[in-house]
Amino acid sequence: MDQQKLTSYPKEKISILLLENISDAAMAEFTLAGYKVRKLSGALSEADLIKEIKDVHLLGIRSKTQVTRKALQAAKKLQAIGCFCIGTNQVDLKAATEAGVAVFNAPYSNTRSVAELVIGLSIILIRRIMDKNIAAHNGVWMKEATGSYELRGKTLGIVGYGNIGSQVSVLAEGMGMNVIYYDAETKLPLGNAVQYKSLQELFGEADIISLHVPSNKSTANMINDETLSYVKKGAIFINYARGEVVDLDALKRALDKGQLSGAAIDVFPVEPEKNGAAFSSPLQKMSNVILTPHIGGSTEEAQHNIGLDVSSKLLNYLEKGASFGSHTVPAISVPAIEHTHRILHIHENVPGVLSAINTALSENKINILGQYLKTNEQIGYVVLDVDRQLSQEAVALLKNVKHTIKTRLLY
Numbered sequence: 001m002d003q004q005k006l007t008s009y010p011k012e013k014i015s016i017l018l019l020e021n022i023s024d025a026a027m028a029e030f031t032l033a034g035y036k037v038r039k040l041s042g043a044l045s046e047a048d049l050i051k052e053i054k055d056v057h058l059l060g061i062r063s064k065t066q067v068t069r070k071a072l073q074a075a076k077k078l079q080a081i082g083c084f085c086i087g088t089n090q091v092d093l094k095a096a097t098e099a100g101v102a103v104f105n106a107p108y109s110n111t112r113s114v115a116e117l118v119i120g121l122s123i124i125l126i127r128r129i130m131d132k133n134i135a136a137h138n139g140v141w142m143k144e145a146t147g148s149y150e151l152r153g154k155t156l157g158i159v160g161y162g163n164i165g166s167q168v169s170v171l172a173e174g175m176g177m178n179v180i181y182y183d184a185e186t187k188l189p190l191g192n193a194v195q196y197k198s199l200q201e202l203f204g205e206a207d208i209i210s211l212h213v214p215s216n217k218s219t220a221n222m223i224n225d226e227t228l229s230y231v232k233k234g235a236i237f238i239n240y241a242r243g244e245v246v247d248l249d250a251l252k253r254a255l256d257k258g259q260l261s262g263a264a265i266d267v268f269p270v271e272p273e274k275n276g277a278a279f280s281s282p283l284q285k286m287s288n289v290i291l292t293p294h295i296g297g298s299t300e301e302a303q304h305n306i307g308l309d310v311s312s313k314l315l316n317y318l319e320k321g322a323s324f325g326s327h328t329v330p331a332i333s334v335p336a337i338e339h340t341h342r343i344l345h346i347h348e349n350v351p352g353v354l355s356a357i358n359t360a361l362s363e364n365k366i367n368i369l370g371q372y373l374k375t376n377e378q379i380g381y382v383v384l385d386v387d388r389q390l391s392q393e394a395v396a397l398l399k400n401v402k403h404t405i406k407t408r409l410l411y
Helices: 024-032 046-053 069-074 093-098 111-126 129-137 163-174 199-205 248-256 300-320 353-363 388-399
Strands: 016-018 037-039 058-061 080-083 102-104 155-159 178-182 194-196 208-211 235-239 260-265 289-291 341-348 368-375 379-386 404-409
Touching: 016 024, 024 037, 024 300, 046 069, 058 300, 069 093, 080 300, 093 102, 102 300, 111 129, 111 163, 111 208, 111 235, 111 260, 111 289, 111 300, 155 163, 155 199, 163 178, 178 199, 194 199, 248 260, 341 353, 341 388, 353 368, 353 379, 353 388, 379 388, 388 404
Parallel strands: 016 037, 016 058, 058 080, 080 102, 155 178, 155 208, 178 194, 208 235, 235 260, 260 289
Antiparallel strands: 341 379, 341 404, 368 379
């Protein structure tokens, strides 16, 4: 099948909008595929997004732009959203699912960037480099070994043994560390890492604690006065996961009384919307705390990989109907079939819709040459390959099936 003819809709009429300085790698992929892309440098407010999104088919964002239900309701032509980052919490996934909008992200592309930085921060903090750096800048020569240690032989406690946590585990063992981890689920360890059954148990043994958990109801403020009281005295604390996970005032108290000897924080409950904006944290001006502006995964390599990963998923959905990796539209990955026209049908997940689709087509003598169905709790997604001669008639029929959300003639 001609790769330049994978979509029935003229490519020059497909509107693609990328926000927040998404990598040029993504731009190059869309351009190579024959599409024109509009790129804006910053994030948009809800009001501005509503204005910009009305005629957009594909939207690309990073972590700052919030895609709300109200914005989605204004986006009548929107087929998919690409989150060019690890998370998708900036998108109202429930509203996107109800609207039949596919949402993709890049959960693995910056794993190495974060993992390397966690190891680097561990070295800086355990060697008390911050104190010596500040002293040198102030003209004081502080050449001493007191309170400085090697990583080798120390115990790293990882909270959340997912993609990043497990990568940190591998790197830490390469540095000669002992690795223990806690996860809500039973996870197969890499190397010699050992899973612990409770935070209290892990915190009591770890010399360095590193968080790698998502932001949800179960993790909100999981690091608080009580949990910090379990920490081994003098331990180091690192959060390069999500800001809502840590009570920063409680963390400051633990640092002030020496329960913790140092910390590195990259994510915050409230973060500025743009570079140069004012930023405030209770941890500012503490010499044993490293504060960074949510740059854990911000390397050239990571942004390039994210650009390739998400743009590939968006193009596969736009041109082939493949929804693998979507957080909203059920995952279907199907090959193109020669000499057919493909129709995509998204509907509410209620009994009888597939039967209604097949009845509508069979009564009008439209032959189905291929059919694929996948559902989630809210919606169903059907990919249909039909005779070319009757595809327009089939689309019209499917649009009128009860409980239909979206119907699209793909090619």
